[in-house]
Amino acid sequence: MNATGIPLKEPSVSAAAGATEQLERAYIDASTRVPVLMFYTSAMAWLILGTVLAGFVSFKLHEPDLLSNISFLTWGRVRPAHMNVMVYGWASMAGMGTAIWLMARLCRTVLRYPLLLLAGACFWNLGVLLGVCGILLGDSTGYQWLEFPGYAAIILFVAYTLVVSWAVLMFRYRRGEQIYITQWYLLGAFLWFPWLYAAGQLMLFVVPVQGVLQSAVGWWYANNLLFLWFGAIALGTAYYMIPKVIGRPVYSYHLATIGFWTYALFSSWTGMQRLVDGPFPAWMITASIAAMILAMIPVATVGLNHHMTMQGYFPLMRYSPTLRFTVFGAMSYTVFSVVGLLISLRSVAGYVNFTQTSIAYSHLGLYAFFTMVIFGAMYYIVPRLVGREWRYASLIKLHFWASAYGIGLMTLMLLAGGFLQGADMENPTLSFSETVETVLPYLRGRSLAGILLTAAHFIFAYHFGLMLLGLGRTSTVPTFLNPVEAEETSGGH
Amino acid sequence: MKGLAPLFLGIFGTFAFSWVGLTVLPNWQIGHLNPQSDEEGTDIYPQPQSGMFERGARVYAANGCIYCHSQQVRPAYAAADIERKWGDRRSAPRDYIFERPVFLGKMRMGQDLANIGARAPAEQASPAPTGAAPPGGSPSGGTSPAASPAPQGGAPAAASPAAKQSPNPSPATQGASPGLAGSPATASSSAAAAVASSPAAPQGSSSPPAGAPPPGPKKGLASPSPAAATNATPGGTTAPSSGAQTAGPPWPIQTIGEPPMYSAAWHHVHLYSPRSINLDSNMPAYRFLYKKRRISDARSVDALQLTGSDAPPEGWEVVPTYDAKCLVAYMMALNQSHPLNEAKSAGGAPPAAASPAVSPGPAAAGSPAPAR
Numbered sequence: 001m002n003a004t005g006i007p008l009k010e011p012s013v014s015a016a017a018g019a020t021e022q023l024e025r026a027y028i029d030a031s032t033r034v035p036v037l038m039f040y041t042s043a044m045a046w047l048i049l050g051t052v053l054a055g056f057v058s059f060k061l062h063e064p065d066l067l068s069n070i071s072f073l074t075w076g077r078v079r080p081a082h083m084n085v086m087v088y089g090w091a092s093m094a095g096m097g098t099a100i101w102l103m104a105r106l107c108r109t110v111l112r113y114p115l116l117l118l119a120g121a122c123f124w125n126l127g128v129l130l131g132v133c134g135i136l137l138g139d140s141t142g143y144q145w146l147e148f149p150g151y152a153a154i155i156l157f158v159a160y161t162l163v164v165s166w167a168v169l170m171f172r173y174r175r176g177e178q179i180y181i182t183q184w185y186l187l188g189a190f191l192w193f194p195w196l197y198a199a200g201q202l203m204l205f206v207v208p209v210q211g212v213l214q215s216a217v218g219w220w221y222a223n224n225l226l227f228l229w230f231g232a233i234a235l236g237t238a239y240y241m242i243p244k245v246i247g248r249p250v251y252s253y254h255l256a257t258i259g260f261w262t263y264a265l266f267s268s269w270t271g272m273q274r275l276v277d278g279p280f281p282a283w284m285i286t287a288s289i290a291a292m293i294l295a296m297i298p299v300a301t302v303g304l305n306h307h308m309t310m311q312g313y314f315p316l317m318r319y320s321p322t323l324r325f326t327v328f329g330a331m332s333y334t335v336f337s338v339v340g341l342l343i344s345l346r347s348v349a350g351y352v353n354f355t356q357t358s359i360a361y362s363h364l365g366l367y368a369f370f371t372m373v374i375f376g377a378m379y380y381i382v383p384r385l386v387g388r389e390w391r392y393a394s395l396i397k398l399h400f401w402a403s404a405y406g407i408g409l410m411t412l413m414l415l416a417g418g419f420l421q422g423a424d425m426e427n428p429t430l431s432f433s434e435t436v437e438t439v440l441p442y443l444r445g446r447s448l449a450g451i452l453l454t455a456a457h458f459i460f461a462y463h464f465g466l467m468l469l470g471l472g473r474t475s476t477v478p479t480f481l482n483p484v485e486a487e488e489t490s491g492g493h
Numbered sequence: 494m495k496g497l498a499p500l501f502l503g504i505f506g507t508f509a510f511s512w513v514g515l516t517v518l519p520n521w522q523i524g525h526l527n528p529q530s531d532e533e534g535t536d537i538y539p540q541p542q543s544g545m546f547e548r549g550a551r552v553y554a555a556n557g558c559i560y561c562h563s564q565q566v567r568p569a570y571a572a573a574d575i576e577r578k579w580g581d582r583r584s585a586p587r588d589y590i591f592e593r594p595v596f597l598g599k600m601r602m603g604q605d606l607a608n609i610g611a612r613a614p615a616e617q618a619s620p621a622p623t624g625a626a627p628p629g630g631s632p633s634g635g636t637s638p639a640a641s642p643a644p645q646g647g648a649p650a651a652a653s654p655a656a657k658q659s660p661n662p663s664p665a666t667q668g669a670s671p672g673l674a675g676s677p678a679t680a681s682s683s684a685a686a687a688v689a690s691s692p693a694a695p696q697g698s699s700s701p702p703a704g705a706p707p708p709g710p711k712k713g714l715a716s717p718s719p720a721a722a723t724n725a726t727p728g729g730t731t732a733p734s735s736g737a738q739t740a741g742p743p744w745p746i747q748t749i750g751e752p753p754m755y756s757a758a759w760h761h762v763h764l765y766s767p768r769s770i771n772l773d774s775n776m777p778a779y780r781f782l783y784k785k786r787r788i789s790d791a792r793s794v795d796a797l798q799l800t801g802s803d804a805p806p807e808g809w810e811v812v813p814t815y816d817a818k819c820l821v822a823y824m825m826a827l828n829q830s831h832p833l834n835e836a837k838s839a840g841g842a843p844p845a846a847a848s849p850a851v852s853p854g855p856a857a858a859g860s861p862a863p864a865r
Binding site: 061280 | 496497500501503504505506507508510511512514515516519520522523524526540550551553554555556557558559560561563565567568572573576577583584585586587588589590591592593594595596597598599600601602604676738767768771773775776778779780781822
């Protein structure tokens with residue numbers, strides 16, 4: 001394919017509208033600068049902390065004596081600390097930063113009330129910090145995904161109220177009647193999260209439900225957080241970034257509508273499939289398995305839509321960092337959903353329910369899908385906030401490949417290890433220790449993958465730091481992964 | 494899409510649907526279960542726990558035990574949990590009605606703990622499942638001494654000294670800890686007496702641990718205690734001599750010189766130094782839950798029985814903190830061996846409520862709270 005016809009920066013806008021629209025966009029981007037950078041910078045700090053904690057978690061799992069005598073570094077505390085830092089520190093803050101920027105752009109209005117957002121970011125950081133310290137000091141609630149002690153949860157909720165009230169205000173000031181697909185997802189995410197969080201907190205801590213229902217509420221919360229908060233933000237971002245970078249409208253609006261509503265309807269019913277064969281009424285688990293199957297509809301429609309939009313433009317992934325990360329993330333959404341479906345089927349779940357596969361599944365969703373899409377968005381957004389282009393194409397490439405290979409290897413290791421561990425556990429002639437020994441080599445492999453991811457994150461953080469300090473390139477052309485001109489001369493057919 | 498109203502309604506509607514369907518409806522269905530009891534209103538299961546149990550649960554949560562240990566037994570048709578002797582019936586919602594948080598768990602890098610208390614040696618077998626006592630002709634040693642608690646002296650301390658004396662390689666006597674139990678002559682009666690000495694354990698209980706042996710053969714024995722005791726301490730020595738052990742011990746062979754498996758003293762040593770008990774264990778040590786201190790005048794009864802490189806220097810001892818004691822008390826109380834009407838035992842044993850010969854709810858039914 002000839003690279004000359006491909007717009008690599010902005011979508012082709014008509015020449016007349018071009019000048020004013022460019023100016024308007026520049027205005028809007030400038031207004032989002034401080035709040036979005038604040039969210040992004042905090043997110044990066046949490047990402048680095050979470051990565052360090054992840055290293056502890058991964059290595060301590062196969063080297064149990066490593067630093068085990070320090071109470072706040074015991075594995076059972078570092079693990080929830082890592083997870084909560086990643087979920088609430090990195091992913092939520094990066095997701096909110098991206099969502100804020102997208103909202104301002106899509107509402108086509110300068111960002112109003114930045115103080116609301118700044119206060120929200122401060123409180124959110126405070127909440128995460130208190131929560132993580134609480135966990136490390138032994139104050140965890142013991143509910144997976146909701147380990148933050150009450151005092152941190154309250155602060156998070158206050159912070160979130162500030163952010164969401166800003167989002168609703170922005171919507172009132174929007175220009176134009178049309179609401180773009182991305183906005184559906186973002187609005188959904190913004191409204192689902194507080195309900196979800198409040199429901200989880202209320203039903204577990206304020207007026208706790210009885211017995212095993214706590215687990216049901218917990219997994220309902222966790223899965224919906226994955227789908228309706230992180231998944232919705234990531235899908236919305238992908239719906240913006242892919243057409244934007246290749247300069248082509250979304251293939252089908254109708255498919256997008258179907259995809260959105262089936263996503264909202266079916267993926268919200270998942271969660272109980274993680275409790276297969278547990279002490280629950282069978283209908284709850286069956287309903288969630290059915291929902292997982294039905295959630296293939298949005299996977300198919302969204303995947304098809306993105307694929308058809310990209311049709312003929314895949315070679316652009318050679319050049320655009322944003323596109324490369326985003327397409328990787330969008331494809332991972334399909335993988336994540338298919339793996340999720342496979343491991344929830346009763347016959348499979350019987351084997352893998354209590355193994356590392358559930359860790360693989362969470363990482364597929366939170367990293368391969370969500371985080372990669374957000375990385376892509378950050379490669380697009382940050383230059384527009386700081387007025388500089390990314391300094392080193394090589395660092396971006398390193399980041400991508402370390403991340404892609406890292407998460408790929410991690411997923412494979414955990415899935416394979418989990419399946420073998422599960423098969424061994426179903427074989428009562430093997431002692432339990434042997435089932436654990438089966439999985440240990442795979443955990444070491446996971447640590448190797450973790451090293452790759454750690455490298456990726458430090459590279460990205462360094463590059464991001466350069467951008468923050470104004471050390472990016474001053475150029476009108478974005479940083480391409482590979483030189484475009486060279487490609488033109490060599491590949492002319 | 495035009496207009497916000499349909500979008501807002503749709504967003505709220507889909508979520509409300511899920512919220513009602515997956516949390517409100519189940520709460521209406523199984524959110525208000527009551528304990529099960531027999532017709533006379535005795536033999537209540539489960540019973541609310543308090544005191545050390547609750548604090549132990551908080552220690553369990555704080556240190557993330559849930560990330561490696563589940564607490565649920567899946568039904569026999571679905572998984573090998575019961576064959577692994579993690580329980581003799583599946584877990585049911587009713588088992589958990591007093592637990593908060595509920596630690597069902599999602600990972601088994603370590604064993605399932607739903608019945609870890611039931612797997613303790615007979616004299617420590619924990620809380621409450623009075624109905625689990627063999628129905629019908631229950632041997633005299635099994636229930637009647639338990640009805641009159643504390644025939645022995647030194648009750649609260651009995652657990653750990655018993656453990657200390659366990660190097661004795663004979664499985665029957667090991668489970669029974671003869672020195673303290675008033676040393677009846679024969680092995681079987683000593684084991685029965687060990688059951689009687691149960692007030693030493695967190696809770697008085699007359700039942701042999703139902704987690705370990707399948708209930709079928711147990712009933713046939715005139716005196717179930719020796720068999721139960723050996724089963725509860727599987728591989729009491731390097732070679733499990735009791736024929737009842739078919740599927741291999743759930744945990745590798747125990748070496749001489751250690752407390753009986755799954756006893757309180759065993760848990761302490763295991764928490765302090767997992768690999769001193771099982772070389773292949775992947776569990777981190779929890780030494781920050783223990784204190785090393787100089788022996789002042791006499792060795793504390795709580796002091797851990799440590800060997801090799803773990804042993805403290807001469808004149809020092811390692812004792813559990815209160816948190817560690819609570820954690821162990823919590824684990825010793827994890828016991829789902831009581832029959833439930835809705836969850837049939839694997840061995841086809843009729844639930845206790847069905848059989849009229851229920852032991853007259855002795856010490857355990859009267860004192861729901863752990864004695865320690």
